[in-house]
Amino acid sequence: MKVLVVTNDFPPRQGGIETFVRSLCDELPDVVVYTSREPGDTAYDATLPFPVIRDRTAMLLPTARTTQRAVGLMREYAADRVLFGAAAPLGLMGPALRQAGARRIVAMTHGHETWWAGLPGARQALRRIGDAADTLTTVSSWCEEQIVPALSPAAARRVRRLRPGVDTHRFAPGCGGEQVRKGLGLEGVPVVVCVSRLVRRKGQDTLIRAWPRVRRSVPGATLLLVGGGPDREYLEELASAAGIAEAVVFTGAVPWADIPPYIDAADVFAMPCRTRRFGLEPEALGIVTLEASATGKPVIVGDSGGAADTVKHGETGYLVDPHNPVAVGVRIVELLTNAQHRDALGAAGRRWVAEKWGWERSGAVLRELLDS
Missing domain, CATH: 3.40.50.2000 (Glycogen Phosphorylase B;)
Known part of the structure; x- marks a missing residue:
């Protein structure tokens, strides 16, 4: 499989989601990342064993231009799977990427999707994201409880838990x-x-x-x-x-x-x-x-x-x-x-x-x- 990762949450920007997405990239056999601009990104990207394509903007949004760029990257890199690092709002690009040839789409949810699930308008958008993806993942039991009621019955049945991991070699007693x-x-x-x-x-x-x-x-x-x-x-x-x-x-x-x-x-x-x-x-x-x-x-x-x-x-x-x-x-x-x-x-x-x-x-x- 060749996976296109579409995300705003990627180093050198720091945070839990960034760590989560970056570490998962190491667990995939063949990956290309499409993400936003960040200070220091050129030097960081040069250290990675896979290609990273930075958008011209500091935040990706599911606009026609961004969607067209993602479709172009799928074709350029022959990617047939898509991983959204955070489901909302980028998962709204799902139908277009499916039409472009994505065989599987996985959209990860974190804390902010829980409030999408509770707000009119945003709730409907989250439902559309769930319907467009093959799977929505949740990081915790609490997140799943908040998000599932906003989804269609079919999408709710496809929800899976995807927990982050910890590198127990780096994080170990006596590490400095x-x-x-x-x-x-x-x-x-x-x-x-x-x-x-x-x-x-x-x-x-x-x-x-x-x-x-x-x-x-x-x-x-x-x-x-x-x-x-x-x-x-x-x-x-x-x-x-x-x-x-x-x-x-x-x-x-x-x-x-x-x-x-x-x-x-x-x-x-x-x-x-x-x-x-x-x-x-x-x-x-x-x-x-x-x-x-x-x-x-x-x-x-x-x-x-x-x-x-x-x-x-x-x-x-x-x-x-x-x-x-x-x-x-x-x-x-x-x-x-x-x-x-x-x-x-x-x-x-x-x-x-x-x-x-x-x-x-x-x-x-x-x-x-x-x-x-």
Whole structure:
């Protein structure tokens, strides 16, 4: 099979969906990617073992021009399968690509399709996308529950789970955390790490609000916030107002390839993500939580959307109320003050991810869907 991947979510742009789509490309036998422009894309694309065609725009939309370009790429590269990295809205090109010769079309859904499923107009568009595809995939049980009611009965029967995977060789205990701690002056200090864009949905502000309580129980405990984003100034002001500015370290943006050592620097990984905008902005899953488990860290994750699928509560970490800094702080203190329990949860998490969340398993599912 030759697969044309049509997506806006592709590196060097960073994010969970970008990681998901890029890693799946490695699991396909023959692939060509059609995606949008991104700063630094020329240098990045030169490192890849497959062709990447960048559109002139910073965002692909299902316009007549974009559809015609996708059809042309199918013919140029003799592609007979199509994978939409995110179903909405690019999946609306499905009928045209089918007419151009696509034998199988798979459209992946993530968090944003859940709000498409709930809004008039967008719901009808999602239904059309489902009817045009051979399969719609979902990343979590919660996402499936939200999306399926918007689909036609026939499309609903074709929905399949396609979960992301984790590279347990890159994300492994001892993958560079000591060097990160040394570089940041955190040697011998209890450290809680959150790796994510600095946006309200990820809950870094909840961690900062919890931190005075954490410091009273665990003197010297430091919160390491890894990532860039629009909320940095707000979070810095919040930490300063709480009198804990010296206890919160901001790294700024870190390339995804360099992330494993930052997770390995943690005693505990915490991301109390939450659903915002009246349910329209949930956490679809949270690959970084699984990467933290693979690194042998106990995880604390907010109960939002499909995030519950990334933790076995009480076994690999804890699911918490992301709106309750006190409850979050209690769990953090529990893990920072009980090394035996902390290590047991981390070891259980690594075993679970290695067994259930490998990219080989995800790739096998996708190849089956494209080759049926």
